[in-house]
Amino acid sequence: MTKTYAKPKEMSELVSSQSWMDEALSSQDEMKEEDSRQAPYGMMAGLNEEHDSIEEEEEEEDGEKPKRRGPKKKKMTKARLERFRARRVKANARERTRMHGLNDALDNLRRVMPCYSKTQKLSKIETLRLARNYIWALSEVLETGQTPEGKGFVEMLCKGLSQPTSNLVAGCLQLGPQSLFLEKHEEKSPVCDSAIPSHTFNYQSPGLPSPPYGNMETHLLHLKPPTFKSLVDPSFGSHHPDCTTPPYEGPLTPPLSISGNFSLKQDGSPDLDKSYTFMAHYPSVSLAGAHGHTSHFQSTVPRYELPIDMSYESYPHHVVGPQLNAIFNE
């Protein structure tokens, strides 16, 4: 964010010199329609008490009062007021549309998260946090080729998430609550310690102040499973997000959704030993191009079988990210 804003003083001066604005605001009592119902934060109230632009106009004619310096206030005619209101109404509509677009994008993001639920929607902030963790976790899996162990992977996903969201993630990934709970980290942040209710299972996301996030490397140091040792090992070099990974400017990586498709034992119960079989939702076009019609992921990461869900439709970009492209094209 490189935007620079005017200093407060400059802003106030700017506001005070903007005669049309307080005129418009001072004429607020004329606004009887829907948009006038909201006159937020004191500014308006303060402005419309004293100044009446029409009075200012009149003061020029009776010579008794000292002449004011600065720009002359223009009379707030009905036409100007209408223009002002029309502009405001238009801007409001644009802003609504913009926010709806933002929310739609957020909804799309929710759908490709490991735990998507129409009934229990992740909040905006939790969606973004989970997305960040998800990208991070998947990147590490791809780059290291290591097997994500069940708990460890969930821990990565849950870093910095609220307790309810962590529970949701753990639940969606069908990780046994007890196993997760009992083998939790010895290293706990004070923040998280204080957040554990005792009456129910709660997956506690380990040691991440939230917000803001701390350094990813320090988070990785909290990871116990040997699977992720490599992630903090400098010899593994440049692949952790906060360090030296060059910014990715290529096409979007398609959503890779772990959707709770665990291997099942013969009795139908989930086999947690073979958990985290990845269910990839790849657009068929890119896959056909890259790998014929096979839907199995066989490459530098042979451990993971990625059955392709051809029914996935919502992702518009028939592209794969560079890492997956490299794998597919081998």
Add this chain to the structure above:
DNA sequence: TAGGCCATCTGGTCCT
């Protein structure tokens, strides 16, 4: 009832 989350309005700033 307090707190979290959200939608909306609004004015300021930047950009085209």
Add this chain to the structure above:
DNA sequence: AGGACCAGATGGCCTA
């Protein structure tokens, strides 16, 4: 000039 983006304010809804 007008649109996009941003952040503050506000009020409504929901839940613990």
